Amino acid sequence: MTTSPHALDAALATPATPATPATASAAHEAAVLRRAARLEALLGDPQNPANPHGIAALCAADSRGEPPAETERLLTATGLAAEFVPAEFGGRLTRADLLAKVLRPVFRRDLALGFGFGITSLFASAAVWAAGSPRQRERTARLMLDGGRASIVHHEVAHANAILRDELVATPRPAGGYTLDGRKHVIMNAERADAYVVYARTSPERGPRSHSVLLLDPEALPAEGVRKLPRIPTPGMRGGLFSGLEFTHCPVPEDALVGRPGEGVTLALRTFQVNRCLIPGVAVAAADTVLRSAVHAVSTRRDGPVARRWHKPLAGVFADILACDSMATVALRSLSLLPERAHILAAAVKYVVPDLLREGLEELSTVLGAQGYEHGSPQYGSLDKLVRDLPVAGLGHAGNAAxxxxxxxxxxxxxxxxxxxxxxxxxxxxxSGATLPALDYRLLGIARGDDFLSASLIGSAARLAAARGVGGQMALLGELAEAFVDELRALRARCAILPTDRAALTDPAVVILSDRYALTQAAAAVLGVWEGQDGADAFLADPAWAVLALSRLAGRLGIAVPELPDGVRLQVLDELVRRYRAGLSCDLDGSELTR
Structure with missing residues (x-):
């Protein structure tokens, strides 16, 4: 499949900003959706075994331990790298929630492809967008717009881990600049990066001022100062190019410093929240593909019924995906609307969504396995690959600890x-469709004890209180909302007496409290998204999906859930089957897919 880059530039170009904020936002969001639809069409039918960008071809490249070269060339031709560069620096990035929409066609097919092609460049460049000098921002933007990649070499965030434990040390030189020493073994795209963003220790003392950020040009470093280490095989994302770097008395110029000395930890805490929201937001698309494969597996013919024994897992995973998308979307939008207050929600979404998706994959494996599909088969390929890829993508134990x-x-x-x-x-x-400010990395703040989403949960429950006596789905929705408020009330009583020393960080009982709190955040997002519907999507405006999603969240907390009213699960299943047959995604957007 070949496409003229010039034709793609015309098709994917963002229109000029209209005069008023409301029309500007609507026009821009429409342009983003057109770019996503265009990319979906260019990537073709993922289930077609002859498609060079389909799941069969991507899984074959993964089994060989290679990046899918032909698909990477296609993404380069589309100018997808411009999505990672803020609009003020010549790119197309305006809001994180819109970025997720553009990237979902890629992640719907292959999580490793999305990381390997370029999302890690966004993670690396975040510190530059937040605190870099005008020259650093201009050079980084130009590099990425020209198709270059940046690799992030970050410090330990939570605790020792195979990917996090190595550390680099930058020693100030009397004449200015630094001398960089140390090694990091597992870095994505280190071998082919055009820039390194390094979080290095610049102070021997522990604390928030211990690290600084350095922006390095590999071509400008002396050959004797840096050595590229061999590639590291990983159990998942096997086509990802992970390798290491070793620095030995490597001189670093003074203008490589990003921001101020000792600002590395603060920059990490501020900018990593974008990563924590974005990864779950695009991982939803990968789980969507597995769910659609499961529906296909149990459909004897395209218009035939689904066997009754599969109603519960299929409808349940669909509701979970909608809950995950609700939480991720709200978190992504908060980065623009409430940038100084999004830090806590960003951590919660990075914790909850991966766990829900992993549980959903386990349920879907029983559906696919019962149909006789074997691990490694084309029908099972997307599930097998996603199960391996999720932990390596930062969604495993280390991600939870952070x-x-x-x-x-x-x-x-x-x-x-x-x-x-x-x-x-x-x-x-x-x-959806509301006017929001642009994402500005410079405005992102750090947790300050402010939880706006729990306030939304309490407000939703209060507004639903009157419905609790009317019976049916609305009554149960009101009961579930109040149950989560009761959970928050119990958490308040227990958390108000927690010790303030560092021992709480590793106390299993306290960690469990944070788990329970994060699930209340998910419930709040579901209720907020349901209340925010304008009626354009009749299914999302109906309470059935929210009831099923909240009942499953409540079950994970051990909250007693009344018997679901007749038709709730069937109503959700019918929508899932309708979307499958119509070729629509299983997220909140219900966007048209290539098939």
Whole structure:
């Protein structure tokens, strides 16, 4: 498949900004959706075995341990790298939630492809967008717009881990600049990166001022100062190019410093929240593909019924995906609307969504396995690959530890200052198509004991209180909302007496409290998104999906859930089958897919 880059530039170009904010936002979002649809069409039918960008071809490249070269060339031709560069620097990045929409066609097919092609360049360049000098921002933008890649060499965030434990040390030189020493063994795209963004220790003392960020040009470094280490095989994302770097008395110029000396930890805490929201937001698309494969597996013919024994797992995983998308979308939108207050939610979404998706994959494996599909078969390929790829993508144990390191220290402060006191967030947070500010990395803040989503949960429950006596789905939705408020009330009582020393970070009982709190955040997002519907999508405006999603979240917390009203699960299943037959995605957008 070949396409003229010039034709693609014309097809994917963002129109000029209209005069008013509302029309500007609508026009821009429409342009983003056109780019996503165009990319979906160019990548072709993922189930077609002859498609060079289909699941069979991508799984074959993965089994060989190679990046899918032909698909990477296609993504380069589309100018997809421009999506990672803020618009003020010549790219197309305006909001994180819109970026997720553009990237989902890629991640719907292959999580490793999305990481290997370029999303890691966004993660690396985040510190530059947040604190870089005008020259650093200009050069980084030009590099990425020209198809170059940046690799992130970051420090330990939570605790020792195979990917996190190595550390680099930058020693200030009397004449200016630094001398860089140390090694990092597992870096994506280190072998082919055009820039390194290094989080290096610049102070021997522990604390928030211990690290600084350096922006390095590999071509400008002396050959004797840096050595590329051999490639490291990984159990998942096997086509990803992971290797290491070793620095030995490597001189680094003074203008390589990003921001101020000792600002590395702060920059990481501020900018990593974009990563924590974005990865779950695009991982939803990968789970969507597995769900569609499962529906295909149990459909004897395209218009035939689904056997009754598969109703519960299929409808349940569909509801979970909608819950995951609700939480991820709200978190992504908060980065624009409430950038100084999104830090806690970012950690919660990075913790909850991967766990829900992993549980969903386990349920779908029983559906696919019962149909006689074997591991490694084309029908099972997307499931096999996603199960391997999710942990390596930062969604495994190390990711959970980093999220707990954010949430646990905040629990007592939230209980004392925020829960049942904070004001609800603006309704635009939950409304698709609402006008939002652009994402500005410079405005991102660090947790300050403010929880706007729990305030939204309390508000939703209050608005649904009157429905609790009317019976049916609305009554159950009101009961579930109140049950999560009761959970938050119990959390407040327990968290208000937590110790304030560092031992709480590793106390299993406290970690469990952070787990329970994160699930209440998911429930709040589901209710907020349901309330924010304008009626354009009749299914999302109906309470059935929210009831099923909340009942499953409640079950994970051990909350007693009444018997679901007749038709709730069937209503959700019918929508899933309808979308499958119509070729629509299983997320909140219900966008048209290539098939």
């Amino acid at each position: 999220c707990h390191a954010v949430l646990v220290p905040q629990l007592r402060t939230l209980a004392e200052r925020s829960w049942f006191r904070a004001e609800e967030p603006p309704p635009e947070l939950f409304r």
